Amino acid sequence: MLSEMAVRQAKAKDKDYKLSDSEGLYLFVAKSGHRSWRLKYRFAGKERRLILGAYPEVSLKEARDRKIEARKQLAEGRDPGLEAKKAAIARAMSAANTFEVVARNWFALQEDRWTPVHARDVISSLEKEVFPWIGALPIAELDEPMVLSVLRKIEKRGAIETAHRVRQRMSAVFVQAIAEGIAVRDPAAVVGKALKPVPRGRKRPAIVKIECLHDMIRKTEAELASPLTKLAL
Numbered sequence: 001m002l003s004e005m006a007v008r009q010a011k012a013k014d015k016d017y018k019l020s021d022s023e024g025l026y027l028f029v030a031k032s033g034h035r036s037w038r039l040k041y042r043f044a045g046k047e048r049r050l051i052l053g054a055y056p057e058v059s060l061k062e063a064r065d066r067k068i069e070a071r072k073q074l075a076e077g078r079d080p081g082l083e084a085k086k087a088a089i090a091r092a093m094s095a096a097n098t099f100e101v102v103a104r105n106w107f108a109l110q111e112d113r114w115t116p117v118h119a120r121d122v123i124s125s126l127e128k129e130v131f132p133w134i135g136a137l138p139i140a141e142l143d144e145p146m147v148l149s150v151l152r153k154i155e156k157r158g159a160i161e162t163a164h165r166v167r168q169r170m171s172a173v174f175v176q177a178i179a180e181g182i183a184v185r186d187p188a189a190v191v192g193k194a195l196k197p198v199p200r201g202r203k204r205p206a207i208v209k210i211e212c213l214h215d216m217i218r219k220t221e222a223e224l225a226s227p228l229t230k231l232a233l
Contacts, residue, residue, distance in 0.1 A: 002027065007060050010035060025067045027055060037063035039070055043079045050081045097182045099142060099173065100126075100135035106176040117224045122169060129154055129166050139177050144187040148194055160196050167192055 002021045010019055012033040019027040024040040037052040052058060052066045070080035103126055111119050133150050134142060147170060154163040170188040177183035207213050220233045 002060060004060055007035075007055060021060075021064070023067060023071065025052075025063060027063075037066070039067050039080070041070065041074060041080065043074065043081075048079070048081055050084060097139055097177070098136050099139045100131045102139050102177050102180075102182065103130070103135075103170075103173045106173045109176075110172075115224070115226045115229075125162070125166055126169060129162070130170060139174070140183045142174075142187060144190050147187045148191045151191065151195060155196055161198050163195055164192075164198055167195065 002019055006019065007027055010027060010029050012029060012031055014031060016028065016030050018029065018038075021027070026038055026040070028036050028038045030036075035055040037055060037058055039050045039052055041048055041050065050070060052063050052070075055063075058066070073080045073083055104123075107119075107123050107126070110122075114122070130150055133153070134146055137146075147167075150170075151163045151167055154166060167188050171186055171192075174183060174186035174188055178186065207216060220230055223230065225233075
């Protein structure tokens with residue numbers, strides 16, 4: 001078996017060579033000087049090789065641990081090489097599916113259901129309050145403390161209702177990600193009870209003059225809201 005000293009002292013030669021450890025694990029030393037851990041194994045009657053990582057980024061102990069994991073996969077009837085490729089694809093998909101990417105996809109699916117005013121309010125709130133902080137992070141790696149930290153920034157401005165609305169929108173994005181198989185949980189759902197409660201609504205002054213009522217009706221008609229909302233007003 002190899003020692004740490006032997007691995008550290010492995011230098012480049014005129015030709016590539018390898019230093020064997022045990023159970024198919026060896027250190028491959030290229031003539032360029034690059035050193036990498038590799039595992040030779042047999043699967044379905046064929047000899048195969050798996051690169052476990054470069055040295056010194058992956059130590060001798062770590063290489064042995066990865067060898068043990070690969071041999072467990074073999075014992076379960078799985079090809080370690082194929083499992084490594086699947087894991088690499090999963091990591092690439094996770095990195096590509098950032099919160100902002102998933103949120104914009106979710107918004108595109110919902111936009112036609114909303115009025116233009118509400119749609120602008122939804123996407124602008126995410127662009128202003130969420131994307132600058134966690135938009136570039138893989139959605140599958142976000143947790144409750146990260147989500148809560150975003151909402152706390154909104155609370156500190158005194159915008160309590162906004163914090164609750166943004167939490168609801170973030171939760172909808174996480175649900176979309178779960179449905180698409182790129183996330184397994186909704187951390188925004190959990191943090192709702194950790195937010196400050198929405199203040200009770202204050203009483204509004206009554207309109208008692210006909211001129212003020214006319215003014216209100218004119219402003220209502222000028223709004224970009226839906227006809228149903230205008231009628232309710």
